[in-house]
Amino acid sequence: MWQHVLTIFIASALINNFVFSRYLGLCIFFGVTKRMETAIGMSFTFTAVMLVEAVLNWLIYNYVMIPYNLGFLKIVIFIGTVAAFVQAADTMMKKVAPALYYKLGIYLALIVTNCIILAVPLLNADENYSLFESMALALGSGLGFSMALVIMASIREKLELADVPRSFQGLPISFVLTGLIALAFLGFSGMITL
Amino acid sequence: MSNNVSLGALLKNGIFGENPVFRLALSLCPAVAVTSGVKNGFLMGVAVLFVMTMTNVTVSILRNFINPKVRIPSYVFITATWVTVIDQVMSAYQRAVYKEMGLYIMLIVAFAIILSRAEMFASRNTLLPSFVDGVGMGLGFLLSLMLLGVFREFLGKGSFWGTQILPAKPLLIMIMPTGGFFAMGLMMGWLNWIDRKFFGGAGASSGGH
Amino acid sequence: MKDILKITLPLVAIFIVAGIIMSVTYQHTHPVRFQAEKKEKEEALKEMAPDATDPIKPAGTWSADNKSYEYYQATASGISVAYIAETAGKGYSSFIKMLVSLSPDMKIRDVKILDMNETPGLGDQVLEKSFLDQFKGKSLSQIILTKTETKENIQAVSGATYSSRGVTNGVKDAVQLLVDKYGAGIKTAVQGVEK
Numbered sequence: 001m002w003q004h005v006l007t008i009f010i011a012s013a014l015i016n017n018f019v020f021s022r023y024l025g026l027c028i029f030f031g032v033t034k035r036m037e038t039a040i041g042m043s044f045t046f047t048a049v050m051l052v053e054a055v056l057n058w059l060i061y062n063y064v065m066i067p068y069n070l071g072f073l074k075i076v077i078f079i080g081t082v083a084a085f086v087q088a089a090d091t092m093m094k095k096v097a098p099a100l101y102y103k104l105g106i107y108l109a110l111i112v113t114n115c116i117i118l119a120v121p122l123l124n125a126d127e128n129y130s131l132f133e134s135m136a137l138a139l140g141s142g143l144g145f146s147m148a149l150v151i152m153a154s155i156r157e158k159l160e161l162a163d164v165p166r167s168f169q170g171l172p173i174s175f176v177l178t179g180l181i182a183l184a185f186l187g188f189s190g191m192i193t194l
Numbered sequence: 195m196s197n198n199v200s201l202g203a204l205l206k207n208g209i210f211g212e213n214p215v216f217r218l219a220l221s222l223c224p225a226v227a228v229t230s231g232v233k234n235g236f237l238m239g240v241a242v243l244f245v246m247t248m249t250n251v252t253v254s255i256l257r258n259f260i261n262p263k264v265r266i267p268s269y270v271f272i273t274a275t276w277v278t279v280i281d282q283v284m285s286a287y288q289r290a291v292y293k294e295m296g297l298y299i300m301l302i303v304a305f306a307i308i309l310s311r312a313e314m315f316a317s318r319n320t321l322l323p324s325f326v327d328g329v330g331m332g333l334g335f336l337l338s339l340m341l342l343g344v345f346r347e348f349l350g351k352g353s354f355w356g357t358q359i360l361p362a363k364p365l366l367i368m369i370m371p372t373g374g375f376f377a378m379g380l381m382m383g384w385l386n387w388i389d390r391k392f393f394g395g396a397g398a399s400s401g402g403h
Numbered sequence: 404m405k406d407i408l409k410i411t412l413p414l415v416a417i418f419i420v421a422g423i424i425m426s427v428t429y430q431h432t433h434p435v436r437f438q439a440e441k442k443e444k445e446e447a448l449k450e451m452a453p454d455a456t457d458p459i460k461p462a463g464t465w466s467a468d469n470k471s472y473e474y475y476q477a478t479a480s481g482i483s484v485a486y487i488a489e490t491a492g493k494g495y496s497s498f499i500k501m502l503v504s505l506s507p508d509m510k511i512r513d514v515k516i517l518d519m520n521e522t523p524g525l526g527d528q529v530l531e532k533s534f535l536d537q538f539k540g541k542s543l544s545q546i547i548l549t550k551t552e553t554k555e556n557i558q559a560v561s562g563a564t565y566s567s568r569g570v571t572n573g574v575k576d577a578v579q580l581l582v583d584k585y586g587a588g589i590k591t592a593v594q595g596v597e598k
């Protein structure tokens with residue numbers, strides 16, 4: 001069982017990387033990778049929220065929605081818990097850890113309507129994962145996303161100095177770059193089989 | 195925008211002027227994820243068109259009813275409702291496609307474009323303009339997805355809507371995950387170039403959420 | 404207090420209306436989805452054994468990788484014409500779900516992939532007829548994946564080795580099961596898939 005959990009963790013971080021092979025979280029990915037510092041702040045916030053959300057929604061899904069046959073409400077309920085949790089975290093962080101809030105608070109606001117936060121509980125529900133498997137998926141995806149952000153941020157810092165054709169400046173060239181990184185990520189195929 | 199803007203201009207704005215994918219660079223995830231074939235792009239576009247229009251209409255009807263303090267959660271909830279509806283319908287009537295892209299259909303709820311139109315347009319305008327704005331934006335999204343779909347399916351599989359046109363697969367990479375990013379980048383760059391060269395525009399914005 | 408009511412009441416009203424809309428949609432689409440799923444399954448089974456005249460009924464369940472699958476016996480006027488099993492194998496990025504049917508002499512009749520999520524352009528090449536048709540007529544001992552050209556065994560699709568392995572492993576598990584259940588007297592020579 002633990003082996004399976006580990007497999008899910010590694011597969012979700014590398015093989016099914018949210019950005020490079022599931023194409024999720026692209027708005028954030030292109031939005032915050034202009035600077036390394038923001039990318040790192042975002043990585044921490046996202047991974048933490050994903051983990052909490054995975055556990056929270058797993059409990060709700062398995063103990064409330066399945067017994068009462070409410071599976072079809074999962075979109076509404078999952079986005080509800082995300083919004084509620086982010087609001088609560090925002091308020092609590094402001095009171096308990098103002099320093100941390102000052103650093104990460106702005107990212108919290110961006111999370112509410114973000115596809116990758118929502119994708120984790122939806123995937124868990126689809127695959128009928130156990131609690132530990134859900135947590136592994138959340139952690140792995142968070143780590144994979146963080147890795148994508150850091151890689152992209154470090155490339156884009158160099159890109160500022162590059163001579164890019166005018167029509168391709170900004171987003172277009174970033175997309176082409178992401179394609180190249182995604183191609184590299186295909187190479188993880190030999191590492192593990194899900 | 196006020197009522198002196200004609201409805202036709204609103205429609206055009208959604209498709210060309212403020213095209214959600216290529217101009218506003220919003221909701222990029224599905225634009226890359228489901229466009230490996232024209233059919234998938236089309237159905238995704240239809241789903242978005244539906245949610246977009248219905249959310250705009252609902253928000254517009256309820257705009258004096260919703261307290262501004264809780265407007266964002268209300269908009270998200272309204273969007274989620276319509277997404278659930280289209281998700282249920284698609285999973286019942288389009289099963290083959292749903293198996294491939296069900297996750298992305300559910301994630302329409304997190305599209306920045308829908309929330310931003312509800313907030314920026316529908317909450318300040320009457321029913322008819324909101325409806326037209328929703329249709330325009332939805333169509334803009336649909337057409338962008340189909341454009342990418344045609345491009346990728348033709349190069350990647352040599353086919354159109356599942357029908358083989360070329361005897362071979364000219365550029366297999368185009369339907370692989372990486373190809374989505376390449377196609378998107380190239381398409382954006384070309385559209386910028388065409389816009390600057392022939393229409394004297396400034397090109398698309400260079401990013402955002 | 405009055406303010407709170409003013410904010411909450413409209414919200415509650417929206418929730419109730421939205422809830423009704425969603426429930427009504429669910430009630431209308433659920434039977435359709437259920438029927439479609441059932442029909443899909445029946446059609447897939449029928450395709451595996453077109454010569455079966457009696458309805459194909461589940462004969463039991465078996466499990467692999469902690470998941471439970473069904474197997475079936477297809478008959479024509481009471482005589483077995485095929486044994487069918489649901490199975491799955493781990494591909495590159497997903498579980499590949501399949502149906503495998505065996506003729507009474509324990510040779511593979513057909514392999515059909517029901518559900519998979521392999522890399523488009525690479526892994527999904529295992530869906531192609533040229534790969535799946537290789538399984539036809541093979542017996543358990545022949546289900547070995549190789550990377551070179553072969554008539555005796557199964558040749559992996561180049562660029563889709565992992566997906567090919569997933570399919571081959573799944574098929575082998577299913578054949579092993581059916582041979583154990585029905586193939587009395589037929590030798591069960593099993594060798595691992597080439598790593």
